Amino acid sequence: MSQYVHPEVLADTKFVLDNLNNPKVRIVEVDYDPSTAYNVWHIPNAVLIRWREDLRHPVVRDFVTPEQFEELLSKLGVGNDHTVILYGDYNNWFAAYAFWLFKAYGHEDLKLLNGGRTKWAKEQLPTSKEVPSFPRTNYKVRKVDWGSHRAFFWEILQRVNRGEVGKLVQLVDVRSPKEYTGEIKAPPEYADEQSQVGGHIPGAVSIPWAQAVNPDTGEFKPRSELENIYQAVPKDKEIITYCRIGERASHTWFVLKYLLGYPAVRVYDGSSAEWNNIVGAPVKRGSEP
Amino acid sequence: MALILKEYVFDRVESCGKKSPVRVILEELEKMSPCEGVNVKLNDYDWVLTVKSLGELRGFNVEEEGKEDGFIKLKVYNPCQ
Numbered sequence: 001m002s003q004y005v006h007p008e009v010l011a012d013t014k015f016v017l018d019n020l021n022n023p024k025v026r027i028v029e030v031d032y033d034p035s036t037a038y039n040v041w042h043i044p045n046a047v048l049i050r051w052r053e054d055l056r057h058p059v060v061r062d063f064v065t066p067e068q069f070e071e072l073l074s075k076l077g078v079g080n081d082h083t084v085i086l087y088g089d090y091n092n093w094f095a096a097y098a099f100w101l102f103k104a105y106g107h108e109d110l111k112l113l114n115g116g117r118t119k120w121a122k123e124q125l126p127t128s129k130e131v132p133s134f135p136r137t138n139y140k141v142r143k144v145d146w147g148s149h150r151a152f153f154w155e156i157l158q159r160v161n162r163g164e165v166g167k168l169v170q171l172v173d174v175r176s177p178k179e180y181t182g183e184i185k186a187p188p189e190y191a192d193e194q195s196q197v198g199g200h201i202p203g204a205v206s207i208p209w210a211q212a213v214n215p216d217t218g219e220f221k222p223r224s225e226l227e228n229i230y231q232a233v234p235k236d237k238e239i240i241t242y243c244r245i246g247e248r249a250s251h252t253w254f255v256l257k258y259l260l261g262y263p264a265v266r267v268y269d270g271s272s273a274e275w276n277n278i279v280g281a282p283v284k285r286g287s288e289p
Numbered sequence: 290m291a292l293i294l295k296e297y298v299f300d301r302v303e304s305c306g307k308k309s310p311v312r313v314i315l316e317e318l319e320k321m322s323p324c325e326g327v328n329v330k331l332n333d334y335d336w337v338l339t340v341k342s343l344g345e346l347r348g349f350n351v352e353e354e355g356k357e358d359g360f361i362k363l364k365v366y367n368p369c370q
Contacts, residue, residue: 089309091301091335116335121334176302248305
């Protein structure tokens with residue numbers, strides 16, 4: 001892992017195994033659906049964050065406020081000085097999304113378990129169904145930095161209309177090729193969740209998120225392979241990743257920013273579930289950016 | 290011999306929806322009668338393990354039927370009475 005630009009943000013299974021009972025470490029599973037993940041098995045001493053109930057704002061399509069985030073982490077026994085190791089269901093999608101949120105809210109010592117649940121299960125490492133309990137902390141959000149993490153619809157629309165995509169900023173669509181071209185308006189098996197139109201934001205390049213991981217282990221590919229995969233993404237431009245609702249985009253954000261060291265990467269978390277439903281938003285179909 | 294009423298393919302590249310693939314499969318099975326089931330193709334190891342463990346916990350039969358194009362094929366069905 002020392003080959004990556006920021007290897008300190010990745011934890012391998014051995015590191016986690018060696019630190020299961022370390023009081024300075026908190027292992028946190030972030031699930032979209034705990035009933036099919038955490039509740040079935042989890043890493044011993046891992047606490048649970050439920051993506052929808054705990055990190056999403058209860059009313060608005062947004063994230064919890066800093067105060068709500070403080071209460072959540074305090075209640076879970078996570079302190080500002082803890083090394084927090086995130087992992088979770090859906091190939092670490094929501095763990096990566098949580099990583100992005102934790103960073104936007106200023107948590108410093110943060111890692112992602114390389115390979116997530118898949119790697120842990122394949123290595124037949126210890127698991128548990130016990131829900132741990134840690135003393136409450138007094139977690140404080142020390143800074144709020146959405147500016148260097150998040151892109152909103154109106155900025156992207158302006159960039160597209162000004163012809164800046166591909167010149168000053170590069171959009172990376174990390175969905176499947178069929179979602180990108182517009183052949184499908186929703187992933188198969190989710191036909192009732194179709195957007196109004198299919199296709200991609202004009203100028204966006206297509207690099208599906210899964211190209212960055214080894215399909216057998218779930219681990220990130222070596223740096224040299226990742227550099228090759230993302231060679232169409234220039235390092236001297238602002239990069240904005242997007243997908244359908246932002247979780248796959250966060251995964252690629254993590255790869256670009258931390259493993260490959262891109263200096264300016266943000267996530268458009270509104271993604272196609274927003275863009276492809278807005279009246280008049282420009283959309284392109286087909287395989288060309 | 291189980292009667293297969295539905296076939297699912299969940300590709301981890303794009304299976305992003307309101308319900309997890311495992312939940313979609315198990316909820317469909319709960320609506321079915323004895324000896325009815327689904328064929329599923331999954332290319333996510335965690336999902337395969339979970340379908341097996343949760344499926345068996347809920348009394349379904351889960352049979353692995355090899356691999357195809359990187360997908361693991363499962364037949365999951367209600368026991369025949």
